Amino acid sequence: MKLVDQTLNLNLTLAGKEVLNTDRNRIIDSIKLNLEKVPKNSPILILQKDPVRFLYSFLMALDFGLIPISLPTETTEFQLEHLRKSIKGAAVFNNQDINLSKETLTESHTNCYACLTSGTTGISKLxxxxxxxxxLNSKLHADSLGVNKDNTVIQTLPLYHSFGIISYIFAWIKCGFTLDLNHIFLGLKTLSKRNLKNSVIHLSPSQLRFMLKEKTSPPIGIDIISIGGGSIDNKSLKEIKRKLPNTEIYTTYGLTEAGPRVTTGLWSDHEEGFIGSSLKRVETAVLDSDSKISRTGVGKLLIKSPTLxxxxxENELIDGWLITRDQVRINENSEVFFITREDDxxxxxxxxxxxxDIELVIKQHPKVVDAIVLKRKSELYEEEPILIVEPTVEPSLLREFLKGKLASHQIPKLxxxxxxxxxxxxxKIDRKQLYKTLEQE
Amino acid sequence: MDILEVIRNILQESEDLVTQVKPDEVKPEHEYRNDLGLDSLGLMTLAFELQEKYPELDETVIAEWKTVGDSIETIKKLG
Known part of the structure; x- marks a missing residue:
């Protein structure tokens, strides 16, 4: 059965309001008119600002035997053009407009889709x-959280992200819950105005910290909160548990290259860095400093999964294990604890x-001889990029140059x-010395 | 104080709102995402701060805000 057809019996809401099948069919018909022009097996870059349109463009592309490549809603024209040129034969579905490629297809993958791991300037990260x-990954992840058809999963993270596709779109099809799509991130204040029941929310650590800062009485009706996408401090976890004592708090870990979900765990005063245990059919291990693979201990996280x-x-693997950039500890109960991510x-x-990604673009500025991007700690965002260029150039000129060439979140504020x-x-640029200079600033 | 001035003050005073344009140089035509570099968390922070001054403002309308001018128009309509 086609994916789109499977969704028509499932409840779908937009900002809490039901999306009727008549409205869905109208959207589906308009998407169909565009996608049926695209040759089978073509990659298709999907850029859709409206979440319902994104959902159905993505699913219909799969039903039509195309390879949808989901793009962030903030993708610029420059990035879109760069990607289109990089992927031979790729069509572009940009909101209402479809643009077909004149090139011959060279893509060999079938029955698949693609996501970007970060900025859109590098094809290697597709x-x-x-x-x-x-x-399968979506079902295993939903099962690990205990999500079922009686739940309402409220979209708070981007739908186009590999995590969003799994946790919202595919899990909806596999589990049959009510899916609530949203245009904006919902804080506790907004959620308090909704009549929530059996709700499930996936949050990034930044969103969690935002919610903790909100001066509002917490909403009722949230059964499950799962937090992933960065290190989560125990102080914040304790605080959200105190605010929402009847809500189960899960911590999760995933990365796009792994398909993407890897571990989940019900948090209850675990040691710092707890990210749960492997999902069914997924295995974890560590690569220690002596390049030895062990099931327990401290080292670089290794993942074996059917969903890689x-x-x-080849250089991303060791003995069939995917090598990640994350340092973890795995204990004798196979519980994984996040330590840190590799520096860059x-x-x-x-x-x-x-x-x-940022250095590549800024180096195209005619006045810039060299550039480096460092980072600093940020209370809300965890880390923020700092751009440093040689020689002296007015920052506003550099900012202006980056606009439209990078997504807004990629443009350093500093x-x-x-x-x-x-x-x-x-x-080579002396990073340590630069950090010292920046501290003095 | 006019609405633009209120927005500039919030951007100036809130530690969570770091913009790519100096707060006192923010203009109605500036886009929140592309010019000021605010993401959804930043926009929600701004909306909640604005609610302190304009309690009847419904923060869900920020999904429709593209520019600073859009939020000024929304607040003007509150009467």
């Missing part, structure tokens, strides 16, 4: 995921920003420039 495995991305490279990634409110940057004996 992850192709098998559809059947993704449906299809376009995996910037965890901006749960979104991984790659400094190289920009510094110096006539020359400190360098080591190999002429």
């Amino acid at each position: 992850c192709y995921l098998n559809l059947d495995n993704a449906l 991305k299809l376009n995996i490279k 990634l910037i965890n901006f409110g749960g979104i991984s920003l790659y400094p190289s 920009i510094y420039s110096y006539e020359s940057l400190p360098r080591n004996s190999l002429e």
